[in-house]
Amino acid sequence: MSYEVTATRRRPQAFEALAGQEFVAETLKNAIQSQKIAHAYLFSGPRGCGKTSTARILAKALNCANGPTATPCGKCQQCLEITKGASTDVIEIDGASNTSVNDVRQIKDEVLFPPQSSRYKIYIIDEVHMLSTSAFNALLKTIEEPPPYCIFIFATTELQKVPATIKSRCQQFNFRLVPIERVKQLLAEAAAEINIKADDEALYWVARESTGSVRDAYTLFDQVAAFSGDHITYDKIRDKLGLVGVDRLNAIFEDAAQNKTQEALLKIDEFLQNGVSIEQFIVNCTDYLRSLLLIRAGITKEALLGQSRDRYSQVVLQAWNPIQLERALSILLQLYRDIRYSLSPRYELELAFSRLSWLSQYVSPSEVKKAIDEAKSLLMQGSKAPAMAxxxxxxxxxxxxxxxxxxxxxxxxxxxxxxxxxxxxxxxxxxxxxxxxxxxxxxxxxxxxxxxxxxxxxxxxxxxxxxxxxxxxxxxxxxxxxxxxxxxxxxxxxxxxxxxxxxxxxxxxxxxxxxxxxxxxxxxxxxxxxxxxxxxxxxxxxxxxxxxxxxxxxxxxxxxxxxxxxxxxxxxxxxxxxxxxxxxxxxxxxxxxxxxxxxxxxxxxxxxxxxxxxxxxxxxxxxxxxxxxxxxxxxxxIVAVAPIEQNAPVQVKILCDTFKGQIIGHSKKxxxxxxxxxxxxxxxxxxxxxxxxxxxxxxx
Ligand SMILES: [Zn+2]
Known part of the structure; x- marks a missing residue:
C-alpha cells in the first residue's frame, strides 16, 4: 500500500467530519435539505482549515446519486470521482495560476455546456483573490445569471482582496482557525490510526506550531512521525522542531529575572547551537511572557495559558511585577519587528536579554510619578505646619x-x-x-x-x-x-x-x-x-x-x-x-x-x-x-528654610537637591x-x- 500523507488520508468526506467549522457545515446542510441552493458561494478563512474540503463535500452533496443530500453516500460514481478529483463536471481551478481574463473567458464558454453525467456543473476556484480585475469583471455576469445547472464555489485566504461586486453575488462563509485542543485531538486520532504512540505534550506542541491550521498540523505530524519511530515524545521533537519548551524558558527567564546576564546569554547560545531559529525562539518567549502576564492577571485557564499554571516559574512570577512583565513582552515584540531589518538578529536577541536582565530595576513612569507625589505630599505637609509661617x-x-x-x-x-x-x-x-x-x-x-x-x-x-x-x-x-x-x-x-x-x-x-x-x-x-x-x-x-x-x-x-x-x-x-x-x-x-x-x-x-x-x-x-x-x-x-532633620526621608533631600526647590523641614515644635x-x-x-x-x- 502506497504511503498517503495524513492530510490527504484524513481529508473530511462529510459535513460531520469538518473539524472546527460546525457553523458552516450546519448552514450548508440546512440549505441543501431545504433545497435552497445558491449559485455562488464564497468560502474565506485561513489556510488549511477546510475550505477546499468543504467545497468538495458540497459538490458531492449536490451531485451524489442519492442527492442532493446533506449526507452524500461516498460510494456512487459521482462521489468517488469527486473524491479522486476526476469528475468531469466538478472543475477545480487554481485561481493563482489562472488569473487572466482569457482564463475566465474560457470558463464562460464552458459554462454554456451542461454537465455530462451529473446534476450540476460545479466550478471550484481556489485562491480567487488572485484573479485580475478584468478577470473578475468578465466573471461578474456569469456569476450573477449562470445557467441553472451551474454552481460556483470560490475559496480565498484573503477576503479583503475580493472585489465587493463579487462578494455581493455570493453566499459568504467564514472559516475559522481550529482550536489547538481540537487539532491535538485530531492528531491523536491520526496517531492511533497508524499505530503510533504519541505523548500529549508532543502533540500539543505540534498542534500549537500549526497555529490552528489542520493541514499544517497533519504535515508537521507526518514529519515528526517520520523521525520519532513508534513513539512521539516531546524530547524527540523539541530539538528537531526548534522548540523551546516551558521548562527551558523557565530556566532562561529565571536567569534574566535574577540579573544573571551571563547565564542567560550562554543559554541563548546553546539554543541557537541546537538549531533553534531566532524567530522561533522569540515567538516562544513572547508566548511565555504572555502566559505569565495572564497568570498575574489571575487567569488559570489552561487553554489560554497553553500549560498548566504550575508549570510556569514562580521565580519569574515573583521577580517581575505586571508592569515589568508588560515591559518584557513589549521588548520581545519589538525585537521580533526589529530583527527583519537588523544587521545581526543574534545581536539583537542578546541585547534584548541583556536588557531583560536589568528589568528588575526598571521603574515605570507611573512609579516615578507616584514617588514624586509622595515626596510632594511630604513637602506639602511641611509647608502646612504652623511653624512654617x-x-x-x-x-x-x-x-x-x-x-x-x-x-x-x-x-x-x-x-x-x-x-x-x-x-x-x-x-x-x-x-x-x-x-x-x-x-x-x-x-x-x-x-x-x-x-x-x-x-x-x-x-x-x-x-x-x-x-x-x-x-x-x-x-x-x-x-x-x-x-x-x-x-x-x-x-x-x-x-x-x-x-x-x-x-x-x-x-x-x-x-x-x-x-x-x-x-x-x-x-x-x-x-x-x-x-x-x-x-x-x-x-x-x-x-x-x-x-x-x-x-x-x-x-x-x-x-x-x-x-x-x-x-x-x-x-x-x-x-x-x-x-x-x-x-x-x-x-x-x-x-x-x-x-x-x-x-x-x-x-x-x-x-x-x-x-x-x-x-x-x-x-x-x-x-x-x-x-x-x-x-x-x-x-x-510662605517658605521656610529650616535644617532638614535627620529623619527626613532621603528622597526628599534628593528631590530638594535635584529640583533646586525650597527646602522645607519638618517642624516638631x-x-x-x-x-x-x-x-x-x-x-x-x-x-x-x-x-x-x-x-x-x-x-x-
Ligand atoms: Zn454518492
Whole structure:
C-alpha cells in the first residue's frame, strides 16, 4: 500500500467530519435539505482549515446519486470521482495560476455546456483573490445569471482582496482557525490510526506550531512521525522542531529575572547551537511572557495559558511585577519587528536579554510619578505646619545661634563652635565652586562633611542657617560709598580671622545693633503691624514685575511713578554695586508704607543677599526720597528654610537637591513653643527698634 500523507488520508468526506467549522457545515446542510441552493458561494478563512474540503463535500452533496443530500453516500460514481478529483463536471481551478481574463473567458464558454453525467456543473476556484480585475469583471455576469445547472464555489485566504461586486453575488462563509485542543485531538486520532504512540505534550506542541491550521498540523505530524519511530515524545521533537519548551524558558527567564546576564546569554547560545531559529525562539518567549502576564492577571485557564499554571516559574512570577512583565513582552515584540531589518538578529536577541536582565530595576513612569507625589505630599505637609509661617526659619535659627559678637570674638582654638568648621579647616583660602554651591544646600553640605579629607565632623548643633553665606563680596561692594557704614563685610571677621574663607562672612555676623539690618533678619511676623507690610493699604508702591494682587491695589499712575522710581533706584545702585543691582532686578513690586519700602523675593538666597545690603540700600533710598526709609525684603511665598532633620526621608533631600526647590523641614515644635518664639521675637524687635531710634537720634 502506497504511503498517503495524513492530510490527504484524513481529508473530511462529510459535513460531520469538518473539524472546527460546525457553523458552516450546519448552514450548508440546512440549505441543501431545504433545497435552497445558491449559485455562488464564497468560502474565506485561513489556510488549511477546510475550505477546499468543504467545497468538495458540497459538490458531492449536490451531485451524489442519492442527492442532493446533506449526507452524500461516498460510494456512487459521482462521489468517488469527486473524491479522486476526476469528475468531469466538478472543475477545480487554481485561481493563482489562472488569473487572466482569457482564463475566465474560457470558463464562460464552458459554462454554456451542461454537465455530462451529473446534476450540476460545479466550478471550484481556489485562491480567487488572485484573479485580475478584468478577470473578475468578465466573471461578474456569469456569476450573477449562470445557467441553472451551474454552481460556483470560490475559496480565498484573503477576503479583503475580493472585489465587493463579487462578494455581493455570493453566499459568504467564514472559516475559522481550529482550536489547538481540537487539532491535538485530531492528531491523536491520526496517531492511533497508524499505530503510533504519541505523548500529549508532543502533540500539543505540534498542534500549537500549526497555529490552528489542520493541514499544517497533519504535515508537521507526518514529519515528526517520520523521525520519532513508534513513539512521539516531546524530547524527540523539541530539538528537531526548534522548540523551546516551558521548562527551558523557565530556566532562561529565571536567569534574566535574577540579573544573571551571563547565564542567560550562554543559554541563548546553546539554543541557537541546537538549531533553534531566532524567530522561533522569540515567538516562544513572547508566548511565555504572555502566559505569565495572564497568570498575574489571575487567569488559570489552561487553554489560554497553553500549560498548566504550575508549570510556569514562580521565580519569574515573583521577580517581575505586571508592569515589568508588560515591559518584557513589549521588548520581545519589538525585537521580533526589529530583527527583519537588523544587521545581526543574534545581536539583537542578546541585547534584548541583556536588557531583560536589568528589568528588575526598571521603574515605570507611573512609579516615578507616584514617588514624586509622595515626596510632594511630604513637602506639602511641611509647608502646612504652623511653624512654617512667613520667615519662620528665623525663629528656628536665631535662638540656637551663638550671638554674632560671641561668634566674632571666638578664638580659633574652638572651631567646633564656628558655624562651618569643615570649611575653616580646609587649607584653601578661597572656596571651590563645589564648596560654594554645597554651602547653599544642607544635604550636599553633609555629604561634603563626610569626605575623608575633612578631619573634623560638622557639629550637630551647627546652625544650618549659617551655611547660607553670600558670595565673596565684590570689590565694587567694598568700595561702594554706602559700605562706609558699619558692615559685616568690612569689619569684624576680616580683622579677626583674615585667612578665613568668605563663607565666614555670613549674615549672622552682623551685630544686632548695627542699623536696621537686624530687623531684616527677624522677618515680619504675620501679625505685627509694621514688620509685615500691609498689602491692602499701600501708601505708595514702586512697580515691580511680580505680585499681581499688589499692582491691582495701586492706581496706574502710581504704578508708573513707582516703577520709574524702582528702575531709577536699581540703575543707580547697579552702578555702585552690580551684584546688588542684579539682585534687585529680581525683586517684586516696591511698596512704600510708612517709613519702609518693602519688596518681595522668591528665594531665600536672594533675600539673604539683599538683607546683607539692606542698610546700604536703605541709605540710598532715604537719600533719593528725601526721607528716612527702611528697605525690607520679604519672602514671596510662605517658605521656610529650616535644617532638614535627620529623619527626613532621603528622597526628599534628593528631590530638594535635584529640583533646586525650597527646602522645607519638618517642624516638631508645638504650637505653644511657636507662640512663645513669636512673642520673644516681637519683644526683641521692639527692643532693637528702640535701640535703632536712639542710634538714629545720636547720629542726627
Ligand atoms: Zn454518492
Amino acid at each position: 512667613n520667615g519662620s526659619q528665623q525663629a528656628h535659627a536665631q535662638p540656637q545661634n551663638p550671638s554674632p559678637r560671641q561668634f566674632i570674638s571666638m578664638p580659633q582654638s574652638e572651631p567646633v563652635q564656628a558655624p562651618q568648621p569643615q570649611v575653616s579647616a580646609a587649607p584653601a583660602s578661597q572656596p571651590s565652586p563645589a564648596q560654594a554651591s554645597a554651602s547653599a544646600n544642607p544635604y550636599l553640605n553633609r555629604v561634603i562633611t563626610d569626605l575623608p579629607r575633612d578631619t573634623q565632623p560638622a557639629p550637630s548643633s551647627a546652625p544650618v542657617r549659617n551655611i547660607f553665606a553670600p558670595p565673596p563680596a565684590s570689590p565694587a561692594a567694598e568700595s561702594a560709598p554706602a559700605q562706609a557704614a558699619p558692615s559685616n563685610h568690612a569689619t569684624a571677621p576680616l580683622s579677626a580671622q583674615t585667612n578665613n574663607p568668605p563663607q565666614f562672612f555670613n549674615t549672622q555676623s552682623v551685630p544686632p545693633d548695627m542699623g536696621t539690618t537686624t530687623d531684616d533678619f527677624a522677618p515680619p511676623d504675620p501679625t505685627p503691624p509694621d514688620a509685615a507690610p500691609s498689602v491692602s493699604q499701600p501708601s505708595f508702591s514702586y512697580g515691580g514685575a511680580v505680585p499681581p494682587q499688589q499692582t491691582a491695589a495701586a492706581t496706574p499712575n502710581q504704578s508708573n511713578d513707582s516703577s520709574d522710581f524702582r528702575s531709577l533706584a536699581i540703575k543707580e545702585l547697579s552702578i555702585r554695586d552690580p551684584m546688588i543691582g542684579s539682585s534687585l532686578l529680581q525683586t517684586g513690586e516696591w511698596i512704600k508704607s510708612g517709613s519702609s519700602v518693602t519688596t518681595q523675593v522668591s528665594s531665600t538666597f536672594l533675600k539673604m543677599q539683599l538683607d546683607s545690603h539692606a542698610q546700604n540700600i536703605s541709605a540710598f533710598l532715604s537719600e533719593l526720597l528725601g526721607e528716612k526709609v527702611r528697605f525690607e525684603v520679604v519672602l514671596k511665598q 508645638t504650637e505653644q513653643e511657636i507662640a512663645n518664639e513669636a512673642a520673644q521675637r516681637n519683644a526683641e524687635k521692639a527692643a532693637t527698634e528702640n535701640e535703632n531710634a536712639t542710634d538714629e537720634e545720636d547720629e542726627e
